[in-house]
Amino acid sequence: MTRPLATKTVVEAVTDDLRGRILSGSLTSETAVTELEIATSYSVARPTAKAAIEKLVGENLLVRGTHKSARVAELGPESVRDIYLARAYLESEILRRLAATHTVPEEAVRANADILALAGAGDLALVEPDMRFHTALVDAVGNERIARMYRSLVSEVRLCMTRVQALHLLDSAAIHAEHELILVQLAAGDAEGAAATLDGHLAAARERLAEALGT
Amino acid sequence: MTRPLATKTVVEAVTDDLRGRILSGSLTSETAVTELEIATSYSVARPTAKAAIEKLVGENLLVRGTHKSARVAELGPESVRDIYLARAYLESEILRRLAATHTVPEEAVRANADILALAGAGDLALVEPDMRFHTALVDAVGNERIARMYRSLVSEVRLCMTRVQALHLLDSAAIHAEHELILVQLAAGDAEGAAATLDGHLAAARERLAEALGT
DNA sequence: CGTAAATTAATTGTCTGACAAGTATACTCA
DNA sequence: TGAGTATACTTGTCAGACAATTAATTTACG
Known part of the structure; x- marks a missing residue:
């Protein structure tokens, strides 16, 4: 039985790093998380950044409406x-x-x-x-x-x-x-x-x- | 207060229809769900089909490994x-x-x-x-x-x-x-x-x- | 004839580039 | 000052392409 080694796709890597930044508090709900900003800061294509953002939206860590920038979910x-x-x-x-x-x-x-x-x-x-x-x-x-x-x-x-x-x-x-x-x-x-x-x-x-x- | 009317994006529409086909049983775990097949059958681009598939994977209705086709989750x-x-x-x-x-x-x-x-x-x-x-x-x-x-x-x-x-x-x-x-x-x-x-x-x-x- | 290696086909991962559509802001004119 | 328009920004969607990986088929060898 071969052990499934932890190879990460680019999307996963970006997702994980973004999640870390969110959970550590360095990304707050004050600053908007735009696809372009993520794409440029990680040097990946926009669809890649988009996929990462949408994954985090699925985890309820980010929220966003259609045609609006994603933001860290504010927790009142x-x-x-x-x-x-x-x-x-x-x-x-x-x-x-x-x-x-x-x-x-x-x-x-x-x-x-x-x-x-x-x-x-x-x-x-x-x-x-x-x-x-x-x-x-x-x-x-x-x-x-x-x-x-x-x-x-x-x-x-x-x-x-x-x-x-x-x-x-x-x-x-x-x-x-x-x-x-x-x-x-x-x-x-x-x-x-x-x-x-x-x-x-x-x-x-x-x-x-x-x-x-x-x- | 404006009522949020239910406009659906193409990805959502494909996702909803796919989910319906899965829950109704017309899509079983026997047949592979490839991105290309979804894209052609709904006449959408492959990234759109991909997004829909990944949404359903997030809902645990589909499963898939890297570089492998998605399948309906088999429930033993x-x-x-x-x-x-x-x-x-x-x-x-x-x-x-x-x-x-x-x-x-x-x-x-x-x-x-x-x-x-x-x-x-x-x-x-x-x-x-x-x-x-x-x-x-x-x-x-x-x-x-x-x-x-x-x-x-x-x-x-x-x-x-x-x-x-x-x-x-x-x-x-x-x-x-x-x-x-x-x-x-x-x-x-x-x-x-x-x-x-x-x-x-x-x-x-x-x-x-x-x-x-x-x- | 059977097994192992190599090639080929199929599928996904990722990118570039582009245009449309919607939102929010800023600006102009009354 | 207020309302309407214009503009910039962001996302939604698409097309096309190439790389990487998996799986299957074929081929070669024992």
């Missing part, structure tokens, strides 16, 4: 609440099912340990292990489509977080403690408890983020 | 189980939340009535109101991203169903009864009961569909 408080509520719907049910089989994903344990290790490394550094913790839970159910759906949400969540990276929204100790509680409840098979803890965990983050983005 | 038993399990994850949590507020969506009630009305109209006719029932429940939570995720699953479910339309997999009376029970449990605020009923409802459909598609 209502979008943040929508995203986090969607997360809560997905993840609380996931926890119920994991608790039913007393499953405690190893990757989630490692990710939570990393949160403690990075305690004083700045707020932005906490985002990655936090995301990894939740992603590990989702992946543990082994459902391809659930994982796909969650990925699309995660992109938007990261988009939010870069906007408020300067604010001290994340308290590493509190996050670690709540995650730990969830893991304990999973091991104990306490489905309702785990779901409730997660709801609280996400609700707190949601409201703080929504408030920070509020006009 | 494992895909069916994956899809239905994802549905169960989403919908059972949705029912819990709807039950918490004793919400009984009117559209779901109407859809379930239609299932009875179409009792003897052939199996394929039952798919539409069945889908409408579940979609109504999802839409009732008022979450844009949840709705988006569910839509992508529904497309794949319909893709499955067209493959087994000849089999008598759906018993309208049983479906109606289970739906009715869910609505009653929602009204009573019985979250666990509604979730359990749904799980059974989806599990039965899933196994019958998976078995029918089994090699």
Whole structure:
């Protein structure tokens, strides 16, 4: 069996780099993303730039109307609440099912340990292990489509977080403690408890983020 | 406020028609979908056909590797189980939340009535109101991203169903009864009961569909 | 006769260049 | 100052072409 090596087409390369720029916050909704600008800055043809933009529109990271320039999706408080509520719907049910089989994903344990290790490394550094913790839970159910759906949400969540990276929204100790509680409840098979803890965990983050983005 | 009138670009028109042909089953995974064939049959340029194909790939209705022709996504038993399990994850949590507020969506009630009305109209006719029932429940939570995720699953479910339309997999009376029970449990605020009923409802459909598609 | 290598055909990836169509802005004239 | 027109900018679509890769067919050799 030959391993499928990661060869990237030009469109994919541009898409990935653009996505990185969006998620890192160096591309904001203030500046328009025109096809010509992308094409010239990457030295590719316009159809190539167009394809990359349309891919990101499909991922809901960019928005654009017909004959209008694409822009980074602006995420107001209502979008943040929508995203986090969607997360809560997905993840609380996931926890119920994991608790039913007393499953405690190893990757989630490692990710939570990393949160403690990075305690004083700045707020932005906490985002990655936090995301990894939740992603590990989702992946543990082994459902391809659930994982796909969650990925699309995660992109938007990261988009939010870069906007408020300067604010001290994340308290590493509190996050670690709540995650730990969830893991304990999973091991104990306490489905309702785990779901409730997660709801609280996400609700707190949601409201703080929504408030920070509020006009 | 000007109403956004539904003008379709050529790419959208081709995409919509192609999607219809896929969901109706007139395009199967046996025949390859080449860019040139689409371009000539619709009398559009190849880049236009390419864009339409890539849109449908983004919707997981078509699959294709680099430098290979696109094909309708083949859905074996494992895909069916994956899809239905994802549905169960989403919908059972949705029912819990709807039950918490004793919400009984009117559209779901109407859809379930239609299932009875179409009792003897052939199996394929039952798919539409069945889908409408579940979609109504999802839409009732008022979450844009949840709705988006569910839509992508529904497309794949319909893709499955067209493959087994000849089999008598759906018993309208049983479906109606289970739906009715869910609505009653929602009204009573019985979250666990509604979730359990749904799980059974989806599990039965899933196994019958998976078995029918089994090699 | 069967297997492996080489050639050929088919398909997609990407580019250049162009024109049409729509949007938004700026400008002119009343 | 306000309204209508004119202009620049951007996207939608097309045509044509070449490169790169995959798959199939043919050929050569054991």
